[in-house]
Amino acid sequence: MQPDLLDRVQTAHALQQFRHLSPLVHCMTNDVVQTFTANVLLALGASPAMVIERDEARQFSAIADALLINVGTLTRERADAMQAAVDSANAVHKPWTLDPVAVGALTFRSEFCQQLLARHPAAIRANASEILALAGMPAGGRGVDTTDTASTALPAAQKLARQTGAVVAVTGEVDYITDGSRTLMVTGGHVLMTRVVGTGCALSAVVAASCALPGDRLVNVAAACAFMAQAGSLAVAQSQGPGSFVPAFLDALYALGGEVRV
Amino acid sequence: MQPDLLDRVQTAHALQQFRHLSPLVHCMTNDVVQTFTANVLLALGASPAMVIERDEARQFSAIADALLINVGTLTRERADAMQAAVDSANAVHKPWTLDPVAVGALTFRSEFCQQLLARHPAAIRANASEILALAGMPAGGRGVDTTDTASTALPAAQKLARQTGAVVAVTGEVDYITDGSRTLMVTGGHVLMTRVVGTGCALSAVVAASCALPGDRLVNVAAACAFMAQAGSLAVAQSQGPGSFVPAFLDALYALGGEVRV
Amino acid sequence: MQPDLLDRVQTAHALQQFRHLSPLVHCMTNDVVQTFTANVLLALGASPAMVIERDEARQFSAIADALLINVGTLTRERADAMQAAVDSANAVHKPWTLDPVAVGALTFRSEFCQQLLARHPAAIRANASEILALAGMPAGGRGVDTTDTASTALPAAQKLARQTGAVVAVTGEVDYITDGSRTLMVTGGHVLMTRVVGTGCALSAVVAASCALPGDRLVNVAAACAFMAQAGSLAVAQSQGPGSFVPAFLDALYALGGEVRV
Numbered sequence: 176m177q178p179d180l181l182d183r184v185q186t187a188h189a190l191q192q193f194r195h196l197s198p199l200v201h202c203m204t205n206d207v208v209q210t211f212t213a214n215v216l217l218a219l220g221a222s223p224a225m226v227i228e229r230d231e232a233r234q235f236s237a238i239a240d241a242l243l244i245n246v247g248t249l250t251r252e253r254a255d256a257m258q259a260a261v262d263s264a265n266a267v268h269k270p271w272t273l274d275p276v277a278v279g280a281l282t283f284r285s286e287f288c289q290q291l292l293a294r295h296p297a298a299i300r301a302n303a304s305e306i307l308a309l310a311g312m313p314a315g316g317r318g319v320d321t322t323d324t325a326s327t328a329l330p331a332a333q334k335l336a337r338q339t340g341a342v343v344a345v346t347g348e349v350d351y352i353t354d355g356s357r358t359l360m361v362t363g364g365h366v367l368m369t370r371v372v373g374t375g376c377a378l379s380a381v382v383a384a385s386c387a388l389p390g391d392r393l394v395n396v397a398a399a400c401a402f403m404a405q406a407g408s409l410a411v412a413q414s415q416g417p418g419s420f421v422p423a424f425l426d427a428l429y430a431l432g433g434e435v436r437v
Numbered sequence: 438m439q440p441d442l443l444d445r446v447q448t449a450h451a452l453q454q455f456r457h458l459s460p461l462v463h464c465m466t467n468d469v470v471q472t473f474t475a476n477v478l479l480a481l482g483a484s485p486a487m488v489i490e491r492d493e494a495r496q497f498s499a500i501a502d503a504l505l506i507n508v509g510t511l512t513r514e515r516a517d518a519m520q521a522a523v524d525s526a527n528a529v530h531k532p533w534t535l536d537p538v539a540v541g542a543l544t545f546r547s548e549f550c551q552q553l554l555a556r557h558p559a560a561i562r563a564n565a566s567e568i569l570a571l572a573g574m575p576a577g578g579r580g581v582d583t584t585d586t587a588s589t590a591l592p593a594a595q596k597l598a599r600q601t602g603a604v605v606a607v608t609g610e611v612d613y614i615t616d617g618s619r620t621l622m623v624t625g626g627h628v629l630m631t632r633v634v635g636t637g638c639a640l641s642a643v644v645a646a647s648c649a650l651p652g653d654r655l656v657n658v659a660a661a662c663a664f665m666a667q668a669g670s671l672a673v674a675q676s677q678g679p680g681s682f683v684p685a686f687l688d689a690l691y692a693l694g695g696e697v698r699v
Numbered sequence: 700m701q702p703d704l705l706d707r708v709q710t711a712h713a714l715q716q717f718r719h720l721s722p723l724v725h726c727m728t729n730d731v732v733q734t735f736t737a738n739v740l741l742a743l744g745a746s747p748a749m750v751i752e753r754d755e756a757r758q759f760s761a762i763a764d765a766l767l768i769n770v771g772t773l774t775r776e777r778a779d780a781m782q783a784a785v786d787s788a789n790a791v792h793k794p795w796t797l798d799p800v801a802v803g804a805l806t807f808r809s810e811f812c813q814q815l816l817a818r819h820p821a822a823i824r825a826n827a828s829e830i831l832a833l834a835g836m837p838a839g840g841r842g843v844d845t846t847d848t849a850s851t852a853l854p855a856a857q858k859l860a861r862q863t864g865a866v867v868a869v870t871g872e873v874d875y876i877t878d879g880s881r882t883l884m885v886t887g888g889h890v891l892m893t894r895v896v897g898t899g900c901a902l903s904a905v906v907a908a909s910c911a912l913p914g915d916r917l918v919n920v921a922a923a924c925a926f927m928a929q930a931g932s933l934a935v936a937q938s939q940g941p942g943s944f945v946p947a948f949l950d951a952l953y954a955l956g957g958e959v960r961v
Contacts, residue, residue, distance in 0.1 A: 372737035418949025425680025687942025
């Protein structure tokens with residue numbers, strides 16, 4: 176079955192909802208991408224907050240609208256706090272999203288991610304190698320790189336979606352978003368974005384935020400991918416390299432939807 | 438009593454002193470804003486250093502000219518190190534500044550901030566919701582957001598200043614800086630700055646640095662707010678959104694006072 | 700003996716190798732410079748990965764092509780993980796590089812760096828004060844600042860190189876790179892780079908990556924310094940201050956060697 180392209184009307188509607196609701200996103204993410212993740216969420220109109228101590232994380236994930244778990248610079252202490260936050264979010268039916276950075280390549284985080292899969296993630300966002308590893312299929316990743324294309328990992332993503340109940344987004348130059356039966360496709364990724372740290376991690380944060388929106392979660396997660404792809408295309412066109420890409424990208428996210436707001 | 442506007446001559450004089458003395462600032466701050474905080478201090482001519490291990494933090498806060506305590510991504514281990522640093526700074530009469538990020542919303546940091554209030558902060562810099570929470574008054578904050586304006590929190594700021602002996606800066610689109618009897622006002626903040634992570638946290642670092650200057654601490658802290666507001670206004674005028682704001686803001690801080698230094 | 704200037708042909712050849720091999724660099728670095736370090740490596744074509752939990756760090760440093768140890772925001776837990784990673788890298792003959800941030804000024808990290816010196820670093824990159832402190836000579840540093848020029852520290856760097864077997868780069872407005880018998884010189888540093896946090900730390904990451912290249916390590920490490928100096932000069936010419944320097948610098952690193960790749 177051919178995946179459907181997410182249409183512009185759906186994206187525009189999701190963006191309007193996103194800006195209107197301004198989801199408060201509890202980000203438990205890696206040390207490398209915290210600033211960029213926060214700035215991406217702020218540019219789109221969401222409210223990021225990073226809370227990491229176990230008791231506070233438990234308390235805050237019940238207050239926030241959505242929770243992001245990114246295992247990029249995992250420690251044992253952080254893993255404990257993440258588990259507490261996930262359980263707390265689940266207890267009050269707040270959606271949480273998993274970004275399984277470099278799963279497969281490293282034992283501790285691979286075991287941790289497998290444990291988390293049983294805790295009902297609302298969404299999973301990863302590259303092809305990570306999705307393959309998470310689904311227990313052979314992958315070509317070497318740390319955070321992916322040597323597989325998103326389409327290769329689509330069957331694994333669909334399997335993972337059926338197994339966990341999550342919407343799974345496997346992203347690359349083309350993104351596939353699936354709930355196990357339906358699959359959407361988002362185009363517009365650019366290779367320059369792989370030369371900027373945190374574009375994938377920040378996308379996971381936007382996916383997490385989009386899980387707080389009402390309506391069809393598959394469409395909302397795909398719309399999150401579309402926000403980033405659209406802003407990415409605009410920013411690539413205006414930048415001279417990966418350095419100037421970053422401010423241009425944040426400006427484009429802020430201006431998305433035609434509103435000039437400065 | 439109507440607050441007085443800080444005048445341009447006082448700001449210019451404080452800036453000159455700031456650049457001349459180049460305060461070494463020991464920043465114990467949250468993981469999200471470390472880079473931006475360091476770059477703001479460097480652009481203004483100060484020397485930032487982030488030292489976090491307890492024994493080193495104790496050692497370094499006696500060497501540095503000023504200490505910043507920002508509880509944004511607090512952990513129990515970090516709280517211990519912060520207490521050691523505060524005690525060490527106090528022992529040699531070095532000023533320390535508190536940024537009580539998200540106090541009120543989260544129990545562990547709220548208790549920690551209350552303990553710190555008894556340890557003689559030189560300054561406290563926060564948004565309205567945080568100042569209200571710190572002073573034990575009802576606030577509308579939801580995490581790091583503020584739903585109160587700075588003027589609403591001015592009585593709480595004045596009470597807090599009298600109670601602790603600190604200069605208290607409650608900041609927003611207008612900033613109020615008070616020592617409990619006198620109050621200064623700084624204008625020029627812009628809503629775009631709320632779409633960039635770390636502008637408030639970086640201001641706290643500049644406030645911390647300004648506490649190392651000779652002269653009237655109330656004026657020096659207000660001047661720190663004025664540096665950021667002036668550079669912010671210049672940067673907003675030159676930027677297309679929150680992404681291009683960041684480099685423009687750092688350039689403006691660097692050029693502040695009319696010196697072209699590149 | 701007068702140091703030799705690294706020539707352009709050697710630099711161009713090293714850059715070509717760097718881009719072709721795309722070294723996977725395990726960065727154990729400080730919290731302040733992680734994003735910038737990752738973006739510098741990505742712009743040059745390398746693959747950064749930050750892995751910090753002890754068991755994962757041990758596992759990953761055997762997979763990666765090179766390891767960076769930067770003690771900027773050292774904790775006891777991080778020091779343990781770093782030692783495990785160094786031992787693991789040594790066991791499989793992967794090169795590791797030391798950046799001894801603020802060594803000399805602070806006791807815990809000074810003792811830690813001395814222990815590490817016995818573990819066969821491939822390279823050491825530091826400013827003059829740090830090299831003097833590491834070699835047990837009196838230095839003028841106050842935290843991360845250097846009050847000494849690189850040439851003052853050249854004898855200490857040469858001694859350190861002979862003692863440890865490492866290539867030692869002591870950097871400033873002029874960089875000296877020595878293996879204890881031969882010394883190379885790289886010019887082109889600019890004072891504006893001292894107003895941007897992480898330029899030295901990011902250089903250490905590029906040095907770490909360059910140790911994975913085949914050929915003469917002294918030349919490869921000097922070439923790493925030359926990449927940064929060349930991109931720095933280009934970026935200074937195009938920027939209005941330390942804020943606009945950052946994107947211009949990353950763009951220049953990406954474009955280095957005349958290839959227009961966007």
